[in-house]
Amino acid sequence: MVKHRGMTLVEILLALAIFGIIITAVYSVFGTSMRSYFNIEDDIALQKSAQEMLNKITDDISTTKTIVEATVSTFTFVNAKGESVRYEISGDKILRNGGQLNPEKIGVINLEFNYFGNAAFLDENKDGVVDMNELDRNQDGELTDTELTDISLVRIKMKLKKKNQQMELSSSVKLWK
Numbered sequence: 001m002v003k004h005r006g007m008t009l010v011e012i013l014l015a016l017a018i019f020g021i022i023i024t025a026v027y028s029v030f031g032t033s034m035r036s037y038f039n040i041e042d043d044i045a046l047q048k049s050a051q052e053m054l055n056k057i058t059d060d061i062s063t064t065k066t067i068v069e070a071t072v073s074t075f076t077f078v079n080a081k082g083e084s085v086r087y088e089i090s091g092d093k094i095l096r097n098g099g100q101l102n103p104e105k106i107g108v109i110n111l112e113f114n115y116f117g118n119a120a121f122l123d124e125n126k127d128g129v130v131d132m133n134e135l136d137r138n139q140d141g142e143l144t145d146t147e148l149t150d151i152s153l154v155r156i157k158m159k160l161k162k163k164n165q166q167m168e169l170s171s172s173v174k175l176w177k
């Protein structure tokens, strides 16, 4: 005769514990993949926006006819059409003539300009590169007048963020003034 008996309390607790472990495992795998899915989404969106912004700035700066002001955080120039254009960083925004360039969801951590020349006589330390310090002939910490006309290349560096994703990218623009 087969004895029908209910589960003992110990068996019920054991079953609950095993069930709990399985649920926790499933949930944590699911949670992790959801999180990484959203991170990847953010990452792709960030990369796309960042590249678009950088291309826009790069194309714009490549039309430089005359440089008006060149600092690490701003670049002002007159383009081939005679328009005056100014790039700067303000808070977490990149501004072009005062208008915000970055989409609302993309924050700007940093925007930096670096300038290089190609006149060999300016290369004081003979390392083959005319850097910002060497462009600054009178060593007053800023580039003005003829120092500005010696600039032949602008390097743009941006650091952007979307939620907890960050990325840094840069480009160089040769100037054909």
Ligand SMILES: [Ca+2]
Binding pocket: 123, 124, 125, 126, 127, 128, 129, 130, 131, 134
């Ligand atoms: Ca040098």
Ligand SMILES: [Ca+2]
Binding pocket: 136, 137, 138, 139, 140, 141, 142, 143, 144, 147
């Ligand atoms: Ca100077």
